[in-house]
Amino acid sequence: MGTLSFMFPNSLLDGTCKIVALGDGKTRYNKQGSSCFDPLRSGNCTDQQQLCGLSWGVDKAKGRRGGTVSNLKAVVDVDKRVESYGSSDVEGNESGSYDAIVIGSGIGGLVAATQLAVKGAKVLVLEKYVIPGGSSGFYERDGYKFDVGSSVMFGFSDKGNLNLITQALAAVGRKLEVIPDPTTVHFHLPNDLSVRIHREYDDFIEELVSKFPHEKEGIIKFYSECWKIFNSLNSLELKSLEEPIYLFGQFFKKPLECLTLAYYLPQNAGSIARKYIRDPGLLSFIDAECFIVSTVNALQTPMINASMVLCDRHFGGINYPIGGVGEIAKSLAEGLDDHGSQILYRANVTSIILDNGKAVGVKLSDGRKLYAKTIVSNATRWDTFGKLLKAENLPKEEENFQKAYVKAPSFLSIHMGVKADVLPPDTDCHHFVLEDDWTNLEKPYGSIFLSIPTVLDSSLAPEGHHILHIFTTSSIEDWEGLSKKDYEVKKELVAESIISRLEKTLFPGLKSSIHFKEVGTPKTHRRYLARDSGTYGPMPRGTPKGLLGMPFNTTAIDGLYCVGDSCFPGQGVIAVAFSGVMCAHRVAADLGFEKKSDVLDSALLRLLGWLRTLA
Numbered sequence: 209m210g211t212l213s214f215m216f217p218n219s220l221l222d223g224t225c226k227i228v229a230l231g232d233g234k235t236r237y238n239k240q241g242s243s244c245f246d247p248l249r250s251g252n253c254t255d256q257q258q259l260c261g262l263s264w265g266v267d268k269a270k271g272r273r274g275g276t277v278s279n280l281k282a283v284v285d286v287d288k289r290v291e292s293y294g295s296s297d298v299e300g301n302e303s304g305s306y307d308a309i310v311i312g313s314g315i316g317g318l319v320a321a322t323q324l325a326v327k328g329a330k331v332l333v334l335e336k337y338v339i340p341g342g343s344s345g346f347y348e349r350d351g352y353k354f355d356v357g358s359s360v361m362f363g364f365s366d367k368g369n370l371n372l373i374t375q376a377l378a379a380v381g382r383k384l385e386v387i388p389d390p391t392t393v394h395f396h397l398p399n400d401l402s403v404r405i406h407r408e409y410d411d412f413i414e415e416l417v418s419k420f421p422h423e424k425e426g427i428i429k430f431y432s433e434c435w436k437i438f439n440s441l442n443s444l445e446l447k448s449l450e451e452p453i454y455l456f457g458q459f460f461k462k463p464l465e466c467l468t469l470a471y472y473l474p475q476n477a478g479s480i481a482r483k484y485i486r487d488p489g490l491l492s493f494i495d496a497e498c499f500i501v502s503t504v505n506a507l508q509t510p511m512i513n514a515s516m517v518l519c520d521r522h523f524g525g526i527n528y529p530i531g532g533v534g535e536i537a538k539s540l541a542e543g544l545d546d547h548g549s550q551i552l553y554r555a556n557v558t559s560i561i562l563d564n565g566k567a568v569g570v571k572l573s574d575g576r577k578l579y580a581k582t583i584v585s586n587a588t589r590w591d592t593f594g595k596l597l598k599a600e601n602l603p604k605e606e607e608n609f610q611k612a613y614v615k616a617p618s619f620l621s622i623h624m625g626v627k628a629d630v631l632p633p634d635t636d637c638h639h640f641v642l643e644d645d646w647t648n649l650e651k652p653y654g655s656i657f658l659s660i661p662t663v664l665d666s667s668l669a670p671e672g673h674h675i676l677h678i679f680t681t682s683s684i685e686d687w688e689g690l691s692k693k694d695y696e697v698k699k700e701l702v703a704e705s706i707i708s709r710l711e712k713t714l715f716p717g718l719k720s721s722i723h724f725k726e727v728g729t730p731k732t733h734r735r736y737l738a739r740d741s742g743t744y745g746p747m748p749r750g751t752p753k754g755l756l757g758m759p760f761n762t763t764a765i766d767g768l769y770c771v772g773d774s775c776f777p778g779q780g781v782i783a784v785a786f787s788g789v790m791c792a793h794r795v796a797a798d799l800g801f802e803k804k805s806d807v808l809d810s811a812l813l814r815l816l817g818w819l820r821t822l823a
């Protein structure tokens with residue numbers, strides 16, 4: 209591998225180096241301040257990407273004030289091809305000395321892994337890509353630092369029990385500086401309905417009532433019912449609902465709150481809204497409120513999930529991490545490492561190894577086999593049971609899940625850098641645009657999401673510029689079977705029409721202000737996030753019974769657990785963080801790191817299985 213001074217000249221450690229040599233002896237150029245881990249560029253891994261792996265090492269080393277030789281060595285290992293790992297690099301290889309292998313380092317996988325690590329478990333996270341975070345990752349280009357996915361962070365405040373992102377970071381000794389967002393979303397809707405979701409609840413209610421004065425009572429009653437649920441949730445210590453000692457303990461300590469949650473578990477927001485509200489325009493507004501977090505209307509959105517997001521934005525508020533959303537995953541990955549566990553990048557799991565029906569290990573695309581006492585999959589359930597396990601052996605529970613839930617569409621996303629003066633003063637950070645027809649809400653390309661994170665953190669773009677992250681729902685079928693040229697032409701055409709719509713509705717002169725633009729399609733999401741069809745997550749086929757049908761973390765395969773957005777409670781960074789907390793608790797109990805009762809376990813798991821069949 210050479211000596212430290214050969215591979216890491218001081219100029220690299222302080223981030224000023226332009227040329228570096230890697231362990232394979234080849235010299236590559238380090239393009240400072242430019243593209244790093246590039247989830248949205250197609251083609252094979254380039255030298256630039258290889259180098260960017262090294263920039264990550266530099267960041268990491270700087271973050272650790274220089275790091276240690278072994279840290280740096282690990283970073284170089286990460287940057288090599290997977291085949292070059294010696295078996296000594298991966299403790300537990302063939303021997304099963306890991307307590308858990310986690311497939312994927314999305315926020316769901318990272319939270320599960322870090323929570324297990326702090327309980328004393330030895331965890332190995334295997335990530336196909338070159339940085340952690342999955343949909344919550346980042347990439348850099350031409351001086352811009354883009355969030356790959358959503359920039360709206362719930363659960364990231366300093367109060368209550370539902371700030372699960374803050375808690376997950378704190379568990380591994382990390383805290384990120386955040387910038388409070390004064391407006392969660394600015395809605396621009398049909399019939400010139402413009403509504404800002406102010407951080408202060410009373411300001412929001414006052415604005416909504418001013419648009420629908422005849423519905424004042426209904427508005428107050430609907431949102432108050434959301435608060436009843438939120439307050440119940442916020443009073444509980446959140447752990448695995450599949451672990452009976454904890455669950456019964458919560459019922460004993462907070463009976464009223466648990467019964468409230470049990471009552472709302474099978475209900476949806478739309479039917480509760482209809483108890484109080486008649487105005488179709490207002491009901492459509494509540495559909496839009498739900499759609500931005502569930503990709504379905506209010507009638508299909510579980511009431512517990514709706515209450516969580518409709519209240520947390522006022523309780524803890526929406527807070528943006530300085531340096532971008534990618535900082536969350538980076539900090540969790542560092543925290544994991546600090547707690548004696550490990551994360552390997554470019555480690556593509558191709559199958560889960562079963563022994564007598566029990567999950568005991570995984571196979572990587574380079575042929576290596578790694579073993580652990582438990583396997584946790586952060587891949588979607590469609591990928592876990594359709595690709596990592598043989599689809600023909602689909603367990604009954606998964607068959608039921610796939611009957612009740614389909615893959616939500618993916619997104620077309622446009623990451624742009626624009627001249628700052630195109631934005632009017634006081635422009636909000638997040639916008640949702642549906643111009644003139646409510647029936648387009650759920651149609652592909654019908655509504656437009658827009659985030660401008662540089663409104664909060666100007667360091668993410670070169671001086672005098674802003675980032676615009678525009679996205680709209682789109683299905684993979686729309687992008688398949690095209691020649692490379694037709695694919696590129698179509699990307700430009702669709703992007704052009706979306707940008708024109710924003711130019712007309714929000715920012716005159718937008719097109720001529722563009723300094724940088726990159727368009728990603730569902731195929732891009734599929735490729736870089738390893739999500740079947742690039743899906744955003746599960747959505748109910750019909751009208752669900754609230755959250756009742758959502759599977760938790762255990763699966764029909766002994767030793768195999770799922771975590772992430774195809775588990776209870778579903779899509780959303782805060783939601784997958786909760787799924788990570790639940791998963792870690794259940795796995796820890798099964799591994800003996802937490803209390804457990806075999807008799808109660810089998811009774812509760814049977815009961816929950818039966819409840820799901822009612823959904």
Ligand SMILES: NC(=O)c1ccc[n+]([C@@H]2O[C@H](COP(=O)([O-])OP(=O)(O)OC[C@H]3O[C@@H](n4cnc5c(N)ncnc54)[C@H](O)[C@@H]3O)[C@@H](O)[C@H]2O)c1
Binds near residue numbers: 315356357358
């Ligand atoms: N554009 C968007 O805004 C967008 C898109 C999709 C999802 N999301 C949101 O992101 C969150 C999803 O989080 P999550 O934790 O469930 O997962 P995730 O999809 O963010 O991360 C999963 C990780 O697992 C890795 N992976 C998958 N299969 C693998 C394999 N076989 N081997 C090795 N690594 C593998 C992926 O590379 C990825 O890093 C949800 O909030 C979802 O709603 C947002």
Ligand SMILES: CC(C)=CCC/C(C)=C/C=C/C(C)=C/C=C/C(C)=C/C=C/C=C(C)/C=C/C=C(C)/C=C/C=C(\C)CCC=C(C)C
Binds near residue numbers: 358441469639782
């Ligand atoms: C078990 C049984 C049977 C019973 C019992 C009872 C009880 C106790 C119960 C309990 C329950 C619980 C705890 C629950 C919990 C839940 C939770 C936490 C939930 C959560 C949720 C969340 C969510 C859903 C979220 C989401 C979010 C999202 C998705 C976001 C997104 C965003 C975006 C996209 C952005 C937008 C943007 C613009 C507009 C630009």
